[in-house]
Amino acid sequence: MNGPVLHVVGARPNFVKAAPVITALRTAGCGQVLVHTGQHYDERMSDIFFRQLGLPEPDTDLGVGSGSHARQTADLLVALEAELTARAPAVVVVYGDVNSTLAAALVAAKLPIPIAHVEAGLRSFDTTMPEEINRRLVDQLAELLFATSPEAVGHLSREGVDLARVHFVGNPMIDTLLGHLDRFDPAAARAAHGLPERYGVVTLHRPSNVDDPRAAAAAARALAEAAVHLDLAVPLHPRGGAALRAAGLADAPGVHLLEPLGYVEFMSLVRGAAAVITDSGGVQEETTVLGVPCLTLRGTTERPVTVTHGTNRLVRHDELAPALHKVLVGAVTQPSEGPPLWDGKAGPRIARVLTHWLERHG
Ligand code: UD1
Ligand code: UDP
Numbered sequence: 206m207n208g209p210v211l212h213v214v215g216a217r218p219n220f221v222k223a224a225p226v227i228t229a230l231r232t233a234g235c236g237q238v239l240v241h242t243g244q245h246y247d248e249r250m251s252d253i254f255f256r257q258l259g260l261p262e263p264d265t266d267l268g269v270g271s272g273s274h275a276r277q278t279a280d281l282l283v284a285l286e287a288e289l290t291a292r293a294p295a296v297v298v299v300y301g302d303v304n305s306t307l308a309a310a311l312v313a314a315k316l317p318i319p320i321a322h323v324e325a326g327l328r329s330f331d332t333t334m335p336e337e338i339n340r341r342l343v344d345q346l347a348e349l350l351f352a353t354s355p356e357a358v359g360h361l362s363r364e365g366v367d368l369a370r371v372h373f374v375g376n377p378m379i380d381t382l383l384g385h386l387d388r389f390d391p392a393a394a395r396a397a398h399g400l401p402e403r404y405g406v407v408t409l410h411r412p413s414n415v416d417d418p419r420a421a422a423a424a425a426r427a428l429a430e431a432a433v434h435l436d437l438a439v440p441l442h443p444r445g446g447a448a449l450r451a452a453g454l455a456d457a458p459g460v461h462l463l464e465p466l467g468y469v470e471f472m473s474l475v476r477g478a479a480a481v482i483t484d485s486g487g488v489q490e491e492t493t494v495l496g497v498p499c500l501t502l503r504g505t506t507e508r509p510v511t512v513t514h515g516t517n518r519l520v521r522h523d524e525l526a527p528a529l530h531k532v533l534v535g536a537v538t539q540p541s542e543g544p545p546l547w548d549g550k551a552g553p554r555i556a557r558v559l560t561h562w563l564e565r566h567g
Contacts, residue, residue, distance in 0.1 A: 209236035210559065211294035213285065215244030215269070215305025218378070218487050220254035221468065222300045222323055225380035225552030227260065233556050235563070238292055242281055242305040243268040247443065253467040258381060274304065274335060281308030289316055295563055296321055299343060301486075302336035306343055314346040319566070321559060323377060325350035326357025327486075329507035333413070336486075337507070349562060351555050354510045354544060374554035375546030378487055379494055381468075383549035388469050391477020397470070398438055398461060403479050405431070405529070406471075407439040411484040414502055415445025418452070423522045424502065425452035430526035431482065432459035434533055438474055440466045480532045482525065489517050494543055498532040500525060514544040 210230055214223050223239075230237055241263035245251045254260065267284040271277065281304060289297065289312055297313040298321045299306045306322075313320045322343050329337050344350060344361060352358045353376040361371050395404065407428060409415055414424045428437060440463040441449065455462050466474070475481055475491060480498045483489065489508050492499035493515025500520050511517035520528045546554075 208293045208295040209238045210296055210298060210563070211238040211240060211289065211292055212298045212300075213240050213242060213305060213309035214263075214300060215242035215281075216301075216303040217245055217250050217254065217465075219300040219303060219305065220251070220258060220260060221381050221487060222377045223298075224258040224260050225377045225384065226298065226323060226555050229552035229556035230559065232553075233560050235556070235560060238265075238294060239263045240285075240288055240292075240309075241266045242285070242308070243270055244277070244281070244303060244305045246270055247465070249465040249467065250443065257468045258385075269305075278304050278308050281305055282312055285309050285312040286316075289313060289318060294318060295566065296349075296559065298323060298559075299347075300324060302327070302340040302343070304335070304339065307339040310343040310346045319348040320346055321349040321351065321555075322347040323351045323555060324353055325371070326352045326354075326359075326361040327507040328357075328360045329505040331505045335412070340507075349558065351551075351558070353547075353551070354508075356509060372554070372558050373546065374558070375548060375551035376490060376544070377551040377555065378490055379543075379547040380549045380552045382472065382491055382494055385469065385472065389473040389476045391473050394470055394473035395477060398463060398474070400438055400461065400474075401436050404436045404438055404474075404477075405480045405482060406474050406478045407437050407482045408442065408485050408488055409439075409449065409483070409502065410442035410444045411503065412444075414484050415448050418448055421445060421448035422452040425449055425454040425457070427502070427522040427525040428454060428460060428482070429457035431529045432457050434526065434530050435459070435479060436461065437482070438463060438478075440464065440471060440474075480529055482529070489515075490547075492516055494547060500528050500532070510544045514542065 269280045296319045299309045300323045350371045352373045415421050436459045438461045482500045484502050489511040493511040499517040
């Protein structure tokens with residue numbers, strides 16, 4: 206196999222995870238191809254990440270865009286089959302658990318091209334989440350599985366995955382965070398959005414919180430109650446933005462609705478926040494490392510290490526305002542030690558495993 210390493214990315218969290226892997230493979234002198242599926246396509250959901258994270262221009266943008274799960278996945282499968290066939294890579298690297306990740310793995314498995322899955326083994330055990338379906342299936346198909354936590358390795362082992370394929374390497378999303386830490390300027394970000402010195406940051410985009418108008422109304426109500434304690438900056442993901450606005454979130458005193466933010470602006474705000482309220486996977490991890498209290502509006506998390514080693518706590522809508530109040534009056538707690546191997550070196554570890562694997566299979 207002499208083909209390149211081909212990375213498939215499509216959605217915002219993929220970009221943040223892929224950047225350090227691509228950099229480390231470049232340093233190792235590896236031939237690479239970057240395919241953007243176009244699942245996320247707005248300037249503020251895609252291009253700004255490529256610029257800010259120093260990602261190379263994609264070699265191809267498949268322009269697949271939005272649709273129902275079936276439509277989007279079908280379009281991804283067709284476009285990726287043609288692309289992977291033409292590029293004939295030695296290995297396809299996929300990231301996380303979005304629809305682009307599953308489609309790329311399914312296409313690669315059937316061509317067949319070996320698959321490396323970055324962020325393997327996460328499990329929420331909630332199969333109503335599309336991500337849970339995606340990540341379980343991808344892990345069944347992958348040849349190389351890169352895990353961010355020992356719990357993830359345990360899940361893979363219990364599912365019968367051969368542990369010789371599993372590599373506990375740490376968290377590339379945290380490589381990106383630590384690599385750009387000097388650029389995060391909370392005071393500038395706060396001033397740019399007219400926020401008081403003490404503020405919180407909110408992100409919500411899970412279907413369970415925003416798709417059903419009743420769920421969006423409950424989330425909006427909970428945030429309005431929370432904003433009584435703390436001004437909240439809310440960069441709205443395009444999914445759910447309309448539903449949260451329709452539920453009256455824009456009119457709640459202390460709520461500052463914003464467009465989706467670029468990575469540096471977003472992490473600057475998070476770094477300076479008194480608390481973060483979210484349903485994002487990545488944000489639970491980032492707040493863990495920054496030591497910012499995080500209240501996650503979900504019943505489960507696939508990232509329990511953010512609760513055991515970090516500042517994360519799962520809350521229901523009706524628990525949010527009291528939980529926030531408790532955070533604000535409580536002593537500031539810094540995590541004693543971050544999760545193991547979340548040290549900014551996951552990208553080089555992944556590159557080392559991949560280059561050795563390529564030598565053996567080249
Ligand atoms: C996707 C992932 C989710 C991840 C999230 C990160 C799946 C199943 N879900 O959810 O796991 O947490 O990305 O942000 O893959 N839209 C725009 N502009 C864009 C992109 C999307 O307006 O650039 C709107 C469209 O109306 C689209 C909706 O957002 O229908 C949802 O986009 P989609 O990519 O299907 O799912 P996300 O909710 O973004
Ligand atoms: N993010 C950002 N701007 C925003 C919201 C999020 O730069 O306005 C970044 C942040 O680093 C986060 C990542 O995008 O971890 C992915 O976030 P998202 O919540 O979209 O995806 P998830 O991690 O839930 O799949």
